[in-house]
Ligand code: GDP
Ligand code: IMO
């Protein structure tokens with residue numbers, strides 16, 4: 023094994039953090055390739071719960087952690103994460119790509135202002151400045167990590183960009199900004215100084231590691247249907263969480279990827295606005311939300327909950343080409359009185375097995391369900407055959423319809439609640 027990618031197959035929060043930590047034991051390096059601190063990846067080890075926003079989830083395993091060029095970094099959050107990890111005895115071996123872009127305070131204000139201006143049509147962003155930061159990147163007015171750690175360059179960049187951003191905030195959005203260029207410079211040049219020792223070239227680090235036959239784990243944030251192009255646009259994030267983006271976000275050529283793990287939650291959840299055909303709005307949705315503790319890791323917002331959706335997952339398979347699945351949170355379905363999976367959707371007169379290219383049509387989609395026999399998981403699960411037959415039927419249906427074998431079944435947040443099938 024050389025390169026393994028871990029990607030969320032749904033709307034994020036599938037349990038990627040747990041799966042990355044699980045494979046982290048075998049990896050030499052773990053690298054994040056997209057998103058920013060909109061991500062919240064949970065790793066539970068014994069009595070400790072770690073919530074990672076920017077640090078790769080391999081940190082707990084003491085692995086070399088890399089933040090690739092495709093990541094949007096809020097340096098305030100990253101410094102805090104490094105400090106709080108130190109307090110738990112973890113001294114991260116961290117390398118940050120100099121090309122990664124920096125989330126600035128005006129990005130956070132713009133995120134807030136833009137959402138407010140959208141009114142009812144708001145995206146429900148995490149308000150972490152993600153969209154405005156990536157917008158500036160493609161508009162070529164972003165501030166990179168290389169700029170942040172060089173105070174002369176930072177001053178120059180701010181001189182060019184800040185007045186534009188202030189104008190946008192105040193004159194386009196009528197936002198009362200309290201930001202000043204000088205204060206930002208003072209705070210951010212100090213943050214740059216703190217982080218400077220981590221500066222490097224992640225593209226080169228990963229390439230070298232692959233050439234040296236080391237084990238590389240590439241960690242995706244968000245999920246397939248939050249992808250800017252292939253998600254439920256405009257209700258998406260502003261980066262690419264799909265597998266192909268791992269190469270771009272790190273700066274890797276078309277090298278052989280040995281494994282691409284699709285992390286699939288045993289049901290669906292979504293935070294923020296946008297279509298979700300299988301959403302359960304009644305009591306059953308509340309029961310699953312409580313049982314699965316479905317409240318955002320980053321924002322604490324209640325997650326919307328629904329049945330698993332094979333139309334979405336077949337599409338995810340096409341977009342990512344998973345070699346293996348990690349199915350998480352099976353325990354949350356244990357003991358429910360009913361169990362269903364959406365097998366197709368009807369839009370107008372048409373029955374579809376995958377999601378349409380015009381994802382706006384999903385607002386009209388009527389899910390067609392296949393019923394399964396409910397199951398109760400036993401206390402002790404050590405091997406696949408310990409699972410009840412009904413649970414196996416359900417898992418095999420998901421795997422069969424996606425055409426991807428199940429490598430991992432997760433039935434609790436802890437490392438010990440994990441079955442590795444091969
Ligand atoms: P990520 O963003 O994909 O890393 O997922 P999050 O960490 O945001 O959300 C997943 C949540 O489910 C976290 O609180 C995990 O500790 C928890 N979790 C992961 N796997 C399982 C599982 O198999 N069962 C249960 N009950 N919880 C799990
Ligand atoms: P992890 O990595 C779930 C959602 C937000 C919102 C949309 C756009 O923990 O799976 P943004 O702040 O990115 O501009 O918000 O994307 N979103 C996530 N939902 N898990 C995440 O990350 C998410 N990151 C962003 O709720 O709907």
Ligand code: MG
Pocket residue numbers: 034035036061062063064319
């Ligand atoms: Mg999360």
